[in-house]
Amino acid sequence: MIFLTDDEQRMLQGEKGHIPRLCLQYLVEMAEVAGAEKLVDLDGTGDFHTPLTAAIPQYEFPLEELEQLVASGATFKIPTFANKSPFYELTPMHGWEHCHMLTYGKNAHDDPCFHENAMHEEYYTLYRKMGMMTTHSCVSYLTASYLPTIGQHCSWNESSAIPYCNAVLGARTNIDGSFATCFLGKAVYYDMHVTENRYATVLVETERLIKSDLEWDVFGFAVGEECGLAIPCLTGTAKPTTTQLCKLNSSMNTGGAVRMYHIPGSTPEALTLEMAFGNKSPRQVIMIDEDDLKKTYDTLNYHTSDVVDMVYLGCPHLNIVDLMLLARKLEGRKCKIPFWIMSTPWLYDVAKNLGYVRIFEAAGAHLMTGTCMAAMGGVPTGVKNIAVDSAKQSYYITGCYPDDSLQVCYGSQDNCIDAALTGRWRGEWK
Template sequence: MILTDAEKALLDGSGGVARARAMELLVDYGRILGADRLVETTNVAGVPGQATPFLRAFFEPEGGQAAIFSRFDLDCDVVFDVPLAGVRTACLQSGVDPLGWQELGKPEAAFIASRDAEAYAGSLGVEMLRTCTPYLAGNVPVFGEHCAWMESSAVIYANSVLGARTNTEGRHSTSAAMLVGRIPYWGLHRPENRKAQDHVHVKVPVESVFEWGMLGYFVGEVAGEAIPVLDGALSQPDVVRLKHFGAAAASSGGVELYHLVGITPEAPTLTAALGDSRPDTIVYDETARRRVWESLNANGTDEAVDFVMLGCPHAAIEQMREVAGLLDGKQVTSRLWIFTSRAVRDQAAAEGLLRVITAAGGHVLTDTCSAIGNAVPPGTRVVALDSAKQAHYLPAMMGIEAWFGTTAECIDAAITGRWRGVAP
């Protein structure tokens, strides 16, 4: 691997022990990946130093939070003082809402571990965004910017919608990148690897958030880990639609980048998105659409809904407004959890939306979701979801039935306690 003089100096210890160990990790990582060099990044999103009760107890004898970062994050055999973050670093979602941990059924030990880990990361200069949608909480990379991000739905949004460059990184690589501002130059950092490999032609109108989620789920299934380009009967999508589309495609498949002809920045035309590739065309028609809906609702049999979960990926303010409008003056009979970021929750509170949702019996939670937090209300048997991603994961993770539908259908289920959604 070719290193610059500055990188060699960091590796040799010019920036201290922690940065030297971070460079060692990234160089080894890059060699395994076949990268010939590192690339500078000033935008990292991970979970540096975050702790569960198990990690807290395991590393407490070795030095607590510093040991978690040294031994676990950077995979070192010694514990050292960790310096301030060298570049902008955001902390993504965890498993605990600091205000709603009891509603989530979390033990106090989980809250304390999360609280102390947050304080530690904050002392290192980390932004505590605590969300899977950092682009809705102030971290919006620009076109061509090299990032080091975790979280599949955030990665696919950054790559596709914003035209930034990042692979789906892990805890170790992001914590190392936080200290030295480097990441291996491979995969989607390289322009030649960002061309489309599959072509999906959409024949049925795709307009609502619900429809964009189903299309994303279809695309993930057919593309796998390839890069798809889509054209056809697509409406002009907003942030919420693109958020749900990408999250679904990254769940049913491993899509990290997609192109929408005439919409996303690297696809002004189909030819521009494909480059020299000429793949067969995959069609999304009424038959495919119906099959996706049936797949997402395959384990729903009992129409008695006892739990409704919204906000995966974390709800945007537009979605909070929609939910508040649907709930205004009504009362839920099933448990309703809506997950969002701290930033959006504060805005919802300022607009009075939080008051409306709470008055109706709903709970607005931050920092996590049912899948990340492995949390559903006690006794949950049947859940209603407006997220294809959550419908993909939650039934298997929590052993429950799930219905997938529109936000309005989910709110209706929360109010009536019954699933009355209809097939498209």
């Protein structure tokens, strides 16, 4: 049974309008499913998958009602950012002219009319008036320039973002970012919003010092498979970089559903091992050994041929340092096969001004923004084997196109660059 404040009760009765009532009904149903007793007022930030106003059809409302809401002066109650759309056929915001491909055999991504229609600009114009910052990225937190602080209650979405909020920032969110939570400034009080639920229960050890980007990615997926929903405390690793944290977060929340973890001395709620476990003993100790890492690496490789037709980097979206380092590696070189690089839209002009876009184009690579291959509804004609450096992308992209028998070569970024330059895959687990 959920307890609602007097103000929430009036909202549920429709005294504040149809859309607030609909949004609160949505949260009440979530609370009933989660077994939560109350809602929590948000004091952090929010994001949600756009353009739809709800992930559940019965709580969706039409564009006309959104227009009326905006005309009344309504705004989002918390700083709100636009995650990239998870819906198929999402075309890139930049670089779409180079997408010589169809979405499930229907629409061409490089068709200007399709691109314009796919942008849903009528929704985004209204969202902006409500205060949304339209970052259109799975890593909107890296370009937001405004982050929640430790202990603040947020409402985020996206697999790499949830652990970043909880573990890296020490703020609090479940996988519940939506129009309702951002508009009302309220979320269901359960799971990661509750202090007692944030302590580690599983101690994860490893034989190898996890330090390279690839190791963090593979390690994260293996941890996710072992831990599922449990909260791990990770030991035996080097200090992760921002890029490595994003890889770890996305792969853990793909191999499993790890939305919170601790790394003693690196994450804010675990200065020590004892802090990570709330001064209790681990319920379970897991060793990720060399065989586990090799097995995970092999699992993420779905190819019988070493002939590569295309390279894709940018899952999660590459940050500005990633783009700088990639430009250094590609400068003065020439790709033999299509090479797509995906980043957040807010960084495109920055990358262009810094000369990275020119370097990419000279090498035969294209910088794109705002989507990912797994959300685009197809691959370019003739592509049968694609190379990626992301466990998450490897996992999802094969599931998106099962009828195309798409093969995936998975490895390090350097492996992928070599494949782009030679058309061959020479990656291996070392």
